Structure formats: structure tokens, C-alpha cells
Amino acid sequence: xxxxxxxxxxxxxxxxxxxxxxxxxxxxxxxxxxxxxxxxxxxxxxxxxxxxxxxxxxxxxxxxxxxxxxxxxxxxxxxxxxxxxxxxxxxxxxxxxxxxxxxxxxxxxxxxxxxxxxxxxxxxxxxxxxxxxxxxxxxxxxxxxxxxxxxxxxxxxxxxxxxxxxxxxxxxxxxxxxxxxxxxxxxxxxxxxxxxxxxxxxxxxxxxx
Numbered sequence: 001x002x003x004x005x006x007x008x009x010x011x012x013x014x015x016x017x018x019x020x021x022x023x024x025x026x027x028x029x030x031x032x033x034x035x036x037x038x039x040x041x042x043x044x045x046x047x048x049x050x051x052x053x054x055x056x057x058x059x060x061x062x063x064x065x066x067x068x069x070x071x072x073x074x075x076x077x078x079x080x081x082x083x084x085x086x087x088x089x090x091x092x093x094x095x096x097x098x099x100x101x102x103x104x105x106x107x108x109x110x111x112x113x114x115x116x117x118x119x120x121x122x123x124x125x126x127x128x129x130x131x132x133x134x135x136x137x138x139x140x141x142x143x144x145x146x147x148x149x150x151x152x153x154x155x156x157x158x159x160x161x162x163x164x165x166x167x168x169x170x171x172x173x174x175x176x177x178x179x180x181x182x183x184x185x186x187x188x189x190x191x192x193x194x195x196x197x198x199x200x201x202x203x204x205x206x207x208x209x
Contacts, residue, residue, distance in 0.1 A: 059130065
């Protein structure tokens with residue numbers, strides 16, 4: 001989506017003397033496998049932000065209902081600007097008047113493994129597969145595990161792109177099906193809810209939901 005520096009759009013939308021969000025000056029994540037993160041963002045409309053590490057940035061999608069572990073559930077994912085890798089650590093409150101003002105928690109995080117292959121069953125570079133409009137990948141997170149896919153079906157040429165996010169293969173357990181209520185969901189890092197982060201309460205440990 002971005003032209004020039006991959007974080008140009010991200011930086012243009014933010015005032016870093018007013019927001020605690022990272023500017024994006026650090027290097028690679030340092031993980032053996034590329035990372036992913038799912039954040040819950042209580043902005044004007046609460047939603048989940050799904051982010052995959054690709055070529056030194058976090059490619060990002062806004063998923064209103066959040067990821068589901070059931071193959072029959074299709075979640076509409078709208079592309080957003082690339083975010084810096086440091087954003088995977090961001091949990092806090094974006095100040096009023098700033099772009100995306102509201103509270104953010106890290107709902108899930110981990111690494112992923114690309115699964116996209118060509119007709120000859122040869123691995124396709126993940127960035128190339130995204131450009132072509134379809135990627136399959138295996139998530140290894142605290143809450144999300146297994147195969148998932150994103151397929152572009154609308155947008156491009158400056159427009160926001162629509163990418164349905166679906167679970168591939170077998171469904172998760174009945175307890176895992178669907179997505180928790182954002183207001184009740186807890187950070188995988190600190191165990192806090194959106195409300196507790198907004199109130200500045202201290203971390204209480206990791207949480208599964």
C-alpha cells in the first residue's frame with residue numbers, strides 16, 4: 001500500500017510528541033520465524049488488528065469481528081497501513097485527538113510459517129504471494145494455532161483492500177470457536193482488559209481469552 005519508505009503513511013498519520021506509539025526505528029524482530037500479533041483496539045469502533053511480519057514491517061488488517069478458529073467463519077479483513085515491527089509490543093492508550101485514539105491490548109502473539117506454494121508445489125515468497133492476492137500460513141500463538149488464509153477480493157490501486165480471513169483445515173475446539181467479546185477479552189501479555197489498561201491498572205499476568 002505504501003510508496004517510498006514503507007512506514008511513510010504510518011508516520012504521516014501520527015504525532016510522536018503526543019502518542020506513545022513507536023516511530024519504527026528499530027531493526028528486525030530477531031525471531032527465527034516471522035512474528036504475528038493480534039491487538040484489540042477500542043477506537044471509535046472496537047475491532048481487532050491482525051498483523052504479520054513481512055519484509056521488515058507488520059502488514060496490517062482491521063478485522064471487525066476478530067479471527068475465528070472455525071473454517072466456516074469468514075472474517076472480513078480490511079487492509080491498513082504497514083506498521084513498524086515494534087508495534088507488536090504496543091499496549092496502552094492512544095491519546096484523544098490522535099489518529100486511532102483509544103485503548104489497545106495484545107490479544108495474541110507468536111510466530112507464523114508461510115504455506116503458499118505454486119502449481120509445481122514450490123514455496124512462494126510470502127511478499128510475492130501477498131502481491132498476487134492469496135497467502136496461506138500456519139500460526140503458532142498463545143490462542144491462535146493452525147492454518148489460516150487471506151485472499152484479496154476487492155481493492156487495490158490506492159483503495160483499501162478486502163481480504164477475507166479464514167481458518168483452514170480442522171476447526172478448533174468448541175471452547176475456542178468464535179472470538180471473545182472485546183470488552184471482556186484479556187491481554188495475552190498482562191492479563192488486563194481494555195478497561196483495566198485504560199484505567200492504568202498494573203499487569204496481572206497472562207491470560208488465555
